[in-house]
Amino acid sequence: ELLKAEAVRREMFNQIQELRGNVRVFCRVRPPSPRETSEASASICLETLPDAATVHLRLGPEKSSSYAFNRVFSQESTQEDVFGEVSGLVQSALDGYNVCLFSYGQTGSGKTHTMLGGSDATSRGIIPRAVEKVVEASKINEVKGWSYTLKASYVEIYNETIRDLLSTVGHSDTTHKIIHENGSTTISGVTTAIVESVEQANVLVRKAAGARKVEATQMNAHSSRSHAVFILHVSGEHASSGTRMEGVLNLVDLAGSERVSRSGASGERLKEACSINKSLSSLGDVFAALASKAKHVPYRNSKLTYLLAPCLGGDGKTLMFVNVSPEEDSSEETSCSLRFAEKVNACELGRSSQRKMTTHK
Ligand code: ADP
Ligand code: MG
DSSP: OHHHHHHHHHHHHHHHHHHHOSEEEEEEEOOOOHHHHHOTTOOBOEEEOTTSSEEEEEEETTEEEEEEOSEEEOTTOOHHHHHHHHHHHHHGGGGTOEEEEEEEOSTTSSHHHHHTBOSSTTTBOHHHHHHHHHHHHHHHHHTTTEEEEEEEEEEEEETTEEEETTOTTOSOOOOOOEEEETTEEEETTOOOEEOOSHHHHHHHHHHHHHHSOBOOOSSOTTOBOSEEEEEEEEEEEETTTOOEEEEEEEEEEOOOOOOTGGGTOOTHHHHHHHHHHHHHHHHHHHHHHHHTTOSOOOGGGSHHHHHHHHHHSTTOEEEEEEEEOOBGGGHHHHHHHHHHHHHHHTTGGGOOOOOEEEEOO
């Protein structure tokens, strides 16, 4: 009975997703940090509406804007709430879909918290929960005659170079190439770990997270200057019919979207910041091309978009989180992030933006 209900629910989810188009955008507002709460001057410029779909940004005494997304998570929402809304999408990798989940936003807005989270059961984020869900769901399907192989890779894209976060030999000079062949995507020379249990997956994820390149900037001591992509290949085979299924789940913690000037970048840092901006704008260009149904989609303009091409186009499924900070200090960056996300959101059904600009006196 449970298995049946699960299958029906998944099928319904897939149908809904089909109707909605392949790109969705969720907004998540993080709570103010203790510093922001204690500072007398700290003031909150974001408000989430009870419809759980609108966020209201105040940009000055006379200017504010509303942004509508498929879902808006207020600062009260838990990791469990968030995962509850993406669990269906995650499981569609078992049905053979190419799935991609991004977190986009300025440094300190909660991207890593959303994707990776803390190490305890309540604070862990989407990556550990997703692996757990896929492992569980694959075990359920085994009863129906399916057998699955789950393979994980974890890479970082830094200055247009791919680094293997699961490599046991440390940072080597190996050049990793993205290869699209026979309908599947691989990265040459990158470690793939077979995942058989949740515990094993957790160890993997934590180790890789530690290997991630972090560099201090004026904005945030743990600012991540790179994209981290967790890749889970799901291949299934049905014993009696011989049917094969290949799905991929990509969970992407994007580099900070802040502009160069604000983080005081110079020299080597400037080069990093420019390249980050380049690949994020390449992502925007790909969404724009898809939305306008352009003949040419510029996937090849960055490593990130080239790697994720099968998810972004065709019958792939994409969900982007736009992570935002509620405090006034960040309102300019928040505005940039929300506008970028709104453009991505407009890709679904190819309809135009829903944003309403209001000026009141
Ligand atoms: P980013 O990866 O975008 O730079 P982080 O995920 O590191 O940002 O978040 C910055 C800080 O805010 C971290 O200390 C993180 O734990 C905290 N934080 C972010 N989002 C939340 C949230 N929803 N609830 C509680 N703390 C959060
Ligand atoms: Mg981060």
